[in-house]
Amino acid sequence: MTLKSLLLGATLTTGLMLSGCQSAYYSAWEKLGVEKRDIMVDRVENAKESQEEAQEQFSSALEEFSALMNFDGGELEDVYNDLNDEYQASKSAAEKVSSRINNVESVADALFDEWEDELESYQSASLRRESEAKLRETHTRYDSMLTAMRRAEDKMEPVLQALEDNVLYLKHNLNASAIGALQGELSQMQGDISSLIEDMNSAISESDAFIKSMK
Secondary structure, three states, X not given: OOHHHHHHHHHHHHHHHHOOOHHHHHHXXXXXXXXXXXXXXXXXXXXXHHHHHHHHHHHHHHHHHHHHHOOOOOOHHHHHHHHHHXXXXXXXXXXXXHHHHHHHHHHHHHHHHXXXXXXXXXXXXXXHHHHHHHHHHHHHHHHHHHHHHHHHHHHHHHHHHHHHXXXXXXXXXXXXXXXXXXXXXXXXXXXHHHHHHHHHHHHHHHHHHHHHHHO
16 A cells, blocks of 8 residues: 555545544545554554553653652752643643553454454354454453553553642642652652553553464
């Protein structure tokens, strides 16, 4: 497929997606030679990439918060602004992760529904059994991957809430004593982000295994 064809297809299908017609969206891609299976692999790769980016961002936010605890002079407002920037970037990274997981789930539902329906079209009983077994195997791998993705996703919310709480507290208490009040938050945040990154690593590993099985 040429780049021009891909661009034309992307323009067409973007419009279809905006209209909310998922079946027309997938049909348009299929006319360009791109099957739901291909779209699914691409979306899993995108979701994995967004999780890797989120890992880096949450680690960066933790570093900024740790640096705040070692504040020894200077403009505290600058420190607040840096921490707020990290919170906002972490929030955006989390939203991107959730959006891409939703995209994976959307195409997976369409793919598995189609696969299930097409089993009825087989004339060969042996080929149907083989395809049905492959469907179950693929669905099992997918369920394991999605569970890992959602588990990591759930871990992001308490971290974001803690970051927001600390940013808000600092915003209204720009003085050295405010930092002392936040000291107790560091250990909890370190544990939560460590757990989040561990679960994201599991989800990334599941994604890699799923992508490999689909190619």
